[in-house]
Amino acid sequence: MSERHYRAFSFRRINAMTVNTLTELTRLKVFYVLLIFALLLIGSSMFMAQFTFQQEFQILKDVSLGAMSIFTSLLAIVATARLIPQDIEDRTVYTILAKPVPRFEYLLGKIAGVLLLLAISTLVMGAAFLLVLYAREQTVLHATLRHMSGAPREQIDDALRVIRSSALNADIFPGIIIIYLKACLLAALTLFVSTFATTNIFTIVVMAFVYFIGHLQATAREYWLQEHGASWITRVFLAVVALLFPDLQAFNLVDDIVVGTAISLALFFKTAVLGIFYTSIYTLLAAFVFYGKEL
Amino acid sequence: MSDPAVAVRGLTKIFPVPLHRQSIVAVRDLDLRIESGEVYGLLGPNGSGKSTTLKIILGLVSPTHGCTEIFGRDSRLVESREAVGFLPENPYFYKYLTGEETLRFFGRLCGLRGAPLKNRINELLDLVGLTKARKRRLGTYSKGMLQRIGLAQALIHDPRLVVLDEPTAGVDPAGSREIRDLILDLRRRGITVLLSSHLLAQAQEICDHVGILADGVLVREGRLQELIAIENQTEFVIADASTQLINEIESFINRSDAKLIERRKSTTTLERLFLDATKNDEARMTKPE
Numbered sequence A: 001m002s003e004r005h006y007r008a009f010s011f012r013r014i015n016a017m018t019v020n021t022l023t024e025l026t027r028l029k030v031f032y033v034l035l036i037f038a039l040l041l042i043g044s045s046m047f048m049a050q051f052t053f054q055q056e057f058q059i060l061k062d063v064s065l066g067a068m069s070i071f072t073s074l075l076a077i078v079a080t081a082r083l084i085p086q087d088i089e090d091r092t093v094y095t096i097l098a099k100p101v102p103r104f105e106y107l108l109g110k111i112a113g114v115l116l117l118l119a120i121s122t123l124v125m126g127a128a129f130l131l132v133l134y135a136r137e138q139t140v141l142h143a144t145l146r147h148m149s150g151a152p153r154e155q156i157d158d159a160l161r162v163i164r165s166s167a168l169n170a171d172i173f174p175g176i177i178i179i180y181l182k183a184c185l186l187a188a189l190t191l192f193v194s195t196f197a198t199t200n201i202f203t204i205v206v207m208a209f210v211y212f213i214g215h216l217q218a219t220a221r222e223y224w225l226q227e228h229g230a231s232w233i234t235r236v237f238l239a240v241v242a243l244l245f246p247d248l249q250a251f252n253l254v255d256d257i258v259v260g261t262a263i264s265l266a267l268f269f270k271t272a273v274l275g276i277f278y279t280s281i282y283t284l285l286a287a288f289v290f291y292g293k294e295l
Numbered sequence B: 001m002s003d004p005a006v007a008v009r010g011l012t013k014i015f016p017v018p019l020h021r022q023s024i025v026a027v028r029d030l031d032l033r034i035e036s037g038e039v040y041g042l043l044g045p046n047g048s049g050k051s052t053t054l055k056i057i058l059g060l061v062s063p064t065h066g067c068t069e070i071f072g073r074d075s076r077l078v079e080s081r082e083a084v085g086f087l088p089e090n091p092y093f094y095k096y097l098t099g100e101e102t103l104r105f106f107g108r109l110c111g112l113r114g115a116p117l118k119n120r121i122n123e124l125l126d127l128v129g130l131t132k133a134r135k136r137r138l139g140t141y142s143k144g145m146l147q148r149i150g151l152a153q154a155l156i157h158d159p160r161l162v163v164l165d166e167p168t169a170g171v172d173p174a175g176s177r178e179i180r181d182l183i184l185d186l187r188r189r190g191i192t193v194l195l196s197s198h199l200l201a202q203a204q205e206i207c208d209h210v211g212i213l214a215d216g217v218l219v220r221e222g223r224l225q226e227l228i229a230i231e232n233q234t235e236f237v238i239a240d241a242s243t244q245l246i247n248e249i250e251s252f253i254n255r256s257d258a259k260l261i262e263r264r265k266s267t268t269t270l271e272r273l274f275l276d277a278t279k280n281d282e283a284r285m286t287k288p289e
Helices: A011-026 A029-047 A053-089 A092-097 A103-147 A153-166 A172-196 A200-228 A232-244 A254-259 A265-291 B050-057 B078-083 B099-109 B114-127 B143-155 B173-188 B200-206 B224-228 B243-255 B270-286
Strands: B006-016 B023-034 B039-043 B065-070 B084-087 B161-165 B192-197 B209-214 B217-223
Touching: A011 A053, A011 A103, A011 B099, A029 A053, A029 A103, A053 A092, A053 A103, A053 A153, A053 A172, A053 A200, A053 A254, A092 A103, A092 B084, A092 B099, A092 B143, A103 A153, A103 A172, A103 A265, A172 A200, A172 A254, A172 A265, A200 A232, B006 B050, B023 B050, B023 B065, B023 B209, B023 B217, B039 B050, B039 B173, B039 B200, B050 B065, B050 B161, B050 B192, B065 B078, B078 B084, B084 B143, B099 B114, B099 B143, B114 B143, B143 B161, B143 B173, B173 B192, B173 B200, B173 B270, B192 B200, B209 B224, B217 B224
Parallel strands: B039 B192, B039 B209, B084 B161, B161 B192
Antiparallel strands: B006 B023, B006 B065, B209 B217
């Protein structure tokens, strides 16, 4: 046997797993179907009913960012749910883990592949959205210039400034990053569920429940605390629910972006840290369960 | 004395059955010692504990009691697998990868890269006869081809021990013979082979040592030739003997204290007959008009 020094942790092995997972996912038809649906929805928002240019930009942002959020979430769940059960069913997991590959690296490579896929999808959808928004902004700018051809220069500049601030603004970028982090969180949680699930259908069904509970739990919590007071049993119960089901509504910054409310740096960092924290915790939990799993 | 390729001591594996107050004993108090360079056959009917034993040796399943070692290293340690190549039963692999990509992926997992990996891939594709199919996706491979690419991935990091779980299951006789020849080639190169099978005729052709499992218990173990030899009987295989010579031998035996048990024509095997027949058919098909 050729001399190779074994390393307990190897980025090369993780990289091999990551590249393979990304290849696997990009060769799946479902990936392209979801991406095309998302791009069509973003593109079609260009032709939606419009009254004023502010409303038009609001609708465009609302539909596009909403589509990005839903499709990245859907992709995160569908893509991750199949990875481990499929490997076990096809016995590929035996072949991989019978090599000098620690289970933690196997999982890390899998999740890194999904996160990379989500990053590519978010970039493609984000680029399409910005392109559509830019195209509409230019159309409105030219139309305004035509209408105000005889108006004073200051008045024209003011009108153009209002149009520009209603269309492309800096808040869109942190919004897109938060959409990506929410998808990462869902991918990590799906990976965790799939470590003890036997089929990907089970994982997807569980994740559908988690998705809805995650979006409703903040509202339910507020209502419960207002109506029933805050006894310690209630607080413990709500804390357990919050721990098991991440507050996905906290990642919904789209409404603020649509109405033009500036997203503060503190809110962005708080949400981003929450996303990274949840993603890391769920990945660690998945590794813990998978470590003791009998294959 | 050097460490054996595989050492199994007092191995027991019990699988609990959820929601039932019972459990299944897959392997019971198993002891094995497989020396370096031999072909060891773990035989037994379905459900006898062969695959569970292999999975424990490979660290995929943890034992309830006992321990397993690979070249002196506890097989629960990941680094013990540096010396092992494994081919599971009916492997599927990733259908979206080509033969070459599959070997590259497994090579990278074993720390290979660059020119050594490229050379190793070429060498193995040549060894298993898949050079022409290297750019084809595994989804288009036949069962025999999948088995051969599986064997190639098991050998990618040049292991000292190769573990094969039912290596010829579902493969046609020609493919089965190719795999058998590859195993014999591994033995010639000093690689230890541990295989599980319930195809006894094949195991008899290639194994040096065998262990027979039944209901998780090792019921027979030893050198194959010693286990199957019938001590008080002797066989002669004679070519071109006249009827007169055969009759004389027979009457000589009858005059002695020995007893002639059977006199019959030598036969070929059904496998040999099948391979010759299909080979001739192929030749006819390709013969120009």
